[in-house]
Amino acid sequence: MLGLTDGEGGSVGTLVSTLMYFSFILFILFGQKIQLWTMIWNMSGALKKLEFMKNEAKILTVKTIKEIGKPKDDPAPRLNTLLEHFLITPVDMDPAGIVWKLDHLMDVRDTKFKDDVRKLAPEADEAQVNNLENLVEGSLALNTIYRIVRHFYLLGRKTQSFYLILQLQMILPLVMQEAEALASATKAFAQGQPIGDGIGPLVASKLMRDKEKRKVEKDIVVSELTLDGRQVIALKAEGPGGNVGKPGDAIRQLIQEREGKVAMVVMVDAAVKFEGEKTGEVSEGTGAAIGGVGTERYKIEEEASKHKIPVHALIVKQSIQEAIMPMKREIAEAADNVISKIKTLIQERTREAETVIVAGIGNTIGIGQ
Amino acid sequence: MTEQRRGSLYFYAAVFFSLGVLAYSAWLIISSAASYSEGQKENFYYSLVLGLMGVALSVSSLTSIRRRIQIIKAQSIRTLTVEFCEKCSFKRVREFKVGDYVQKNVGKCPQCVGDLLISMIYSETPKD
Ligand SMILES: [Zn+2]
Numbered sequence: 001m002l003g004l005t006d007g008e009g010g011s012v013g014t015l016v017s018t019l020m021y022f023s024f025i026l027f028i029l030f031g032q033k034i035q036l037w038t039m040i041w042n043m044s045g046a047l048k049k050l051e052f053m054k055n056e057a058k059i060l061t062v063k064t065i066k067e068i069g070k071p072k073d074d075p076a077p078r079l080n081t082l083l084e085h086f087l088i089t090p091v092d093m094d095p096a097g098i099v100w101k102l103d104h105l106m107d108v109r110d111t112k113f114k115d116d117v118r119k120l121a122p123e124a125d126e127a128q129v130n131n132l133e134n135l136v137e138g139s140l141a142l143n144t145i146y147r148i149v150r151h152f153y154l155l156g157r158k159t160q161s162f163y164l165i166l167q168l169q170m171i172l173p174l175v176m177q178e179a180e181a182l183a184s185a186t187k188a189f190a191q192g193q194p195i196g197d198g199i200g201p202l203v204a205s206k207l208m209r210d211k212e213k214r215k216v217e218k219d220i221v222v223s224e225l226t227l228d229g230r231q232v233i234a235l236k237a238e239g240p241g242g243n244v245g246k247p248g249d250a251i252r253q254l255i256q257e258r259e260g261k262v263a264m265v266v267m268v269d270a271a272v273k274f275e276g277e278k279t280g281e282v283s284e285g286t287g288a289a290i291g292g293v294g295t296e297r298y299k300i301e302e303e304a305s306k307h308k309i310p311v312h313a314l315i316v317k318q319s320i321q322e323a324i325m326p327m328k329r330e331i332a333e334a335a336d337n338v339i340s341k342i343k344t345l346i347q348e349r350t351r352e353a354e355t356v357i358v359a360g361i362g363n364t365i366g367i368g369q
Numbered sequence: 370m371t372e373q374r375r376g377s378l379y380f381y382a383a384v385f386f387s388l389g390v391l392a393y394s395a396w397l398i399i400s401s402a403a404s405y406s407e408g409q410k411e412n413f414y415y416s417l418v419l420g421l422m423g424v425a426l427s428v429s430s431l432t433s434i435r436r437r438i439q440i441i442k443a444q445s446i447r448t449l450t451v452e453f454c455e456k457c458s459f460k461r462v463r464e465f466k467v468g469d470y471v472q473k474n475v476g477k478c479p480q481c482v483g484d485l486l487i488s489m490i491y492s493e494t495p496k497d
Contacts, residue, residue, distance in 0.1 A: 012410070184446075191448075191465070192467060192469075193448055193490060193492070194491075209486075239471075239472075240473070326448055326491075327492060329491040329493055333489075366469070366470045366490055367470060367471040368472040368473055
């Protein structure tokens, strides 16, 4: 009907069908190769984006250091060394005592970072040094992601290994999400804005308002107040500089000061929600709600089980991205909800005149006390 | 500011170009129908294939522009600072400034003699 075989149209028709057969055979023989090329092509796009984000973060870091710290010479070379910093975790073949080794290692790293940042920015005050340290950490994380992705991309391209590329391709969307969150986190750190992870300190700071504060180990502030007749000890990392402190040490010290006479420990923290769950929802649980490498959680669990103190957790749900991005309204507004849950918990599970520790866990950037 | 303007200029150019291609492709497809009825087989195939390719390309470029706009919109978050007086519940919301932090004393309350403290700092994505 279309007249594919007669006249001028015939040669075009034959050409089209020949091309169809040819491409069909091409896909059967080289399908995987073509898929590999498209994957490599996609990945090089992602890698360019990562490189851009990493460079932007570094430019922002240098700019902020220059603005706040007013260094005499160019901070870039020292910053470059800091951005390649790595941590060698202790041997875990014989795991006994590994927590203290790791704890020591993290202390050394923390001190080294703060000292270096102080040298980079001599005019910055303590809170600004902490913010800058967070900013450098964010830059370092982006730099590390970029280097790892580039490594697998180049390796995959060099070896033309389908499965090597496939592995990277599978996790790439998650890696990109993480990188985008880090990129927006660096902006929050540079300006000293609270991040989603700061909900714990926000709750503690609301409890501590107008109360006398004292400092305990390490970078933690403590206030005592009465809530429904119970003696409540609220604690958080010292703000408003970016800091998580060492709440494990602080809680241990507080329990030891009272010779174990603590009726309950309530920990407030941000926790990762599942996709589809609502940001800012508050959940109750049992156990020490604290992230990180696990050393702080170990200390709290150790001390609590020694004195048979129940540990309760109140968590505010958010995505991994929201935890390091500027704090969303839903999260900030969850603070009052958390406080009312703390009150119920205290009323139901303790008697009057007993002591309760309420620990606000998380990064206190942009949140004072 | 100039960079932003250049960015939006580029964006309008891209949209305009894609729409142009779309219009031309549509015209090609319509004219291919005309050449089919006139019996010009070669012209018919040529315009039809070219027209369909043009439609596909411009539609895909328009959707990718739309996706990019959505990403940019999601990135343009605004941070707000809430100042609150405990005594009389006076509340004031303003744009975040560097140096603000929660519990910072920002002076006296304009309604009473109480202290005005920053009670919240949060970010909001602009609604569309
Ligand atoms: Zn007032």
